[in-house]
Amino acid sequence: MNDQLVERAVGPDAPLEEPGATGGLIDVFRRRYLLTLLVRKGVQSRYSGSVLGLLWSYIQPAVQFGLYFFVMGIILGLHRGVPNFAVHLFSAMVMVHFFTETFSGGTRSIVQNRQIVQKMALPREMFPVSTMFVSMVHTFPQVLILWAGALVTGWSPSVTEIVAGVLGTLIVMAFGLGLALVFAAGNVFFRDFQNIVATFSLFIRWSTPTIYPYSRLALSSLGGTWFLQLYLCNPISIAVLLFQRCFWAPTVGPQFNGPPNFPPHLIERGLLMFAVSLVFLAFCQRVFSKFEGKFAERL
């Protein structure tokens, strides 16, 4: 009987239980089939009716990249002394893009799918999770371009670099999803939350080593102070640094692997940050389930 439902047993032997009781994120992955369909719908609907379609996923970051490259790199000279700074900049932008997409899309996801949320008892985490995967699909072409760019400039990674790349992605997934869950729940009650996201994303963009290299900060008067430590407590900063370690560092040689271009013990910091992000995600899930019961009536 593989016809059986993924969610609840059918038949008189099924237990008497509370309807719609959910196991949160675990239930989301138990219903992978629905998740896949929702992700597919998200990807298809985003550019439906547009002639250029998925190409927009390339155009917007390309323009942004061009502007940053010109203004920050050439006019302001923020990347002076950074070889292959295009790869340096782009690897950071990819991560920040993935994060902001997950965060802002996830925050809006429950309100957007209110029609379903009000009518069906589903694990509601489904919607932020599916937006995370949708933004992953949209970020992937950028990673390909980044990879091609890194190859051209002589990318030859070791295991450490691959680990760094994977770790960076995992941190953004866990941390971004956690924030998206809490904000999605908040957004049901007060639509102010989707506006906070924009502000928050702007803050993230400037508080990661995207438009300036990490070395500029480490060597500035703020280097070695509590401020730098605080800066390194930002999971997205760590994720960006990990991604730069993965794509940029191997193109410029081993002398760039450590300080001042990267904080010391970057991989260890990454592992720790991933663990912290998972704890954060578990916490956010609990907050989400606390408010979930009121979604249907408040939408």
Next chain:
Amino acid sequence: MNESIVVDHASKRFTMRYHRTIKQMTVAAMRRQTLSDAFLAVNDVTFKIEQGESVGLMGLNGSGKSTLLKLISGVMRPDMGRVMTRGRIAGLIATGAGFHPQLTGRENVYLNAAILGMSEYETKRKFDQIVEFADIGRFLDTPVGFYSSGMFARLGFAVAVHADSDIFLADEVLAVGDRPFKKKCMARMEEIKKSGKTLIYVSHAAASVRKMCDRVLVLEKGVLGFDGNVDEGIRYLHYDDDDAEEVGSEGMEEQEDMDEQLGADI
């Protein structure tokens, strides 16, 4: 017997908020107006439904029928008391939920079926039946945004009535569709009833409740006012007055009977 639905002193409180922004709230507070009011949409309701029973849920608009269905389907949780169900719940409660106008009918069938809890295999197995029931012909591969409202609703309906379930909740049953489609729906509802599923049937049409159900629950402002025999329930609601008139008018009896059943009098 096997209990299918147990509602035990369940209550659901709704809060009406009159003001949403800080500015409005401040102004209201200064004028000493109330900021919010709470009321019980479902008030201390208790009943049990056995497996295979068909129960009509009746009551005037705003009496809490939909809220009670949402408590049973698990979309909402009771604030007090508890609601327990056995097995999978389906029904005409989320027809067309998640239909995306830019996806084709075919894609939407799969998505909607998955939302209703069907597996890929189950959807594939029933796909032809669903399409036949919806009767949308060659529009199947056009985006549903181009469908007429009737076609859109029929497709949603078709998916919903084909989901395997133990409990079937039928709200808004005959709100859509033309006459032939309504007839088809009624026939399908009877099939569902005969298959031994627990059925909760929400309707204002006394005749169709009489036909479908063997028990009636009547809600009055959130309180369970009546629980028992179908005819008594309809009398309790005074819905039988209309019946008397209609039966009295001779000639188009059959026609009227049909209208009654299909809820055309609403």
